[in-house]
Amino acid sequence: xxxxxxxxxxxxxxxxxxxxxxxxxxxxxxxxxxxxxxxxxxxxxxxxxxxxxxxxxxxxxxxxxxxxxxxxxxxxxxxxxxxxxxxxxxxxxxxxxxxxxxxxxxxxxxxxxxxxxxxxxxxxxxxxxxxxxxxxxxxxxxxxxxxxxxxxxxxxxxxxxxxxxxxxxxxxxxxxxxxxxxxxxxxxxxxxxxxxxxxxxxxxxxxxxxxxxxxxxxxxxxxxxxxxxxxxxxxxxxxxxxxxxxxxxxxxxxxxxxxxxxx
Numbered sequence: 164x165x166x167x168x169x170x171x172x173x174x175x176x177x178x179x180x181x182x183x184x185x186x187x188x189x190x191x192x193x194x195x196x197x198x199x200x201x202x203x204x205x206x207x208x209x210x211x212x213x214x215x216x217x218x219x220x221x222x223x224x225x226x227x228x229x230x231x232x233x234x235x236x237x238x239x240x241x242x243x244x245x246x247x248x249x250x251x252x253x254x255x256x257x258x259x260x261x262x263x264x265x266x267x268x269x270x271x272x273x274x275x276x277x278x279x280x281x282x283x284x285x286x287x288x289x290x291x292x293x294x295x296x297x298x299x300x301x302x303x304x305x306x307x308x309x310x311x312x313x314x315x316x317x318x319x320x321x322x323x324x325x326x327x328x329x330x331x332x333x334x335x336x337x338x339x340x341x342x343x344x345x346x347x348x349x350x351x352x353x354x355x356x357x358x359x360x361x362x363x364x365x366x367x368x369x370x371x372x373x374x375x376x377x378x379x380x381x382x383x384x385x386x387x388x389x390x391x392x393x394x395x396x397x398x399x400x401x402x403x404x405x406x407x408x409x410x411x412x413x414x415x416x417x418x419x420x421x422x423x424x425x426x
Contacts, residue, residue: 171329174213179325181205182355183317199375199418204386204410206327211390212403220394220402227387229270229345231281234383236266237353238285238292241373244357245300248370252361260354267345278391285384289377296374320355382414 182205207230215223240259247255275281296302353376361369386406393402 171333174209175325175329177213178206178209178327178329179321181209182324183320199379199414203379203382203414204407206324207383207386208403208407211387212399215394215399220399223394223399224391225276227391228278229267229275229281230387231278231283231285231384232270232275233263233266233281233345234380235281235285235288237263238288238377238380241353241377242292242295242300245296245302245370245373248361248366252366252369256354256357271345278387282384282388285380289380293374293377296377300370302370302374316359320359323355378417378420379414381417382410385413386410 188200211223211226214226240262243262244255244259247258269275356372356376357369360372389406389409390402393405396402397405
């Protein structure tokens, strides 16, 4: 088998198992812990790792150039979604996806290679987004719910998440690392979590998850920062392990803050 085809197959298997497992854990743990876990680095981990395997450590670092910008825009997207969802879930989800797609394609078309500027944009957007969800929209957290999964639900998650990871790796080969990196932060976990939460529990439970998802977004940006440093220094696999452990450890105080101070 062609080595590149093998890597695509592996990326589908690893990505789908990782993300499907994350969504199952998220739904059973309540909106604070569940949403927070769902928003931790997942797609980005597998996507950047396989971009590194295919294109090398330097290319994987370059693939993070637009991530701070896109994660910041993702925070705004969750606010817009939470505001609109009571007017129609599928409309809100379509607007959510459209904003992400325009931002992603824009960063690719204009060849966005300003990583640290993107991180500043993230900080500028993160805090107002959290404030709006907590104070303006007054979204409260909810306890976990029992969910009976069907085979179709699990199969759908596997196909969605695995396809997004595989597509990111493919695009990194044919379109360059920047496009692959952009698709490695495609909100597959968020979209699948929101859809399943809405179908199982309705609007308010879904809005509660969106607030918790924002609290884990700093870990995504930190993961991208660490990858840019650790991949050249320690290699792909040790660099991935270091970046993931540190970014998740950093996320723990964010979760404790949410438990103590947010509704």
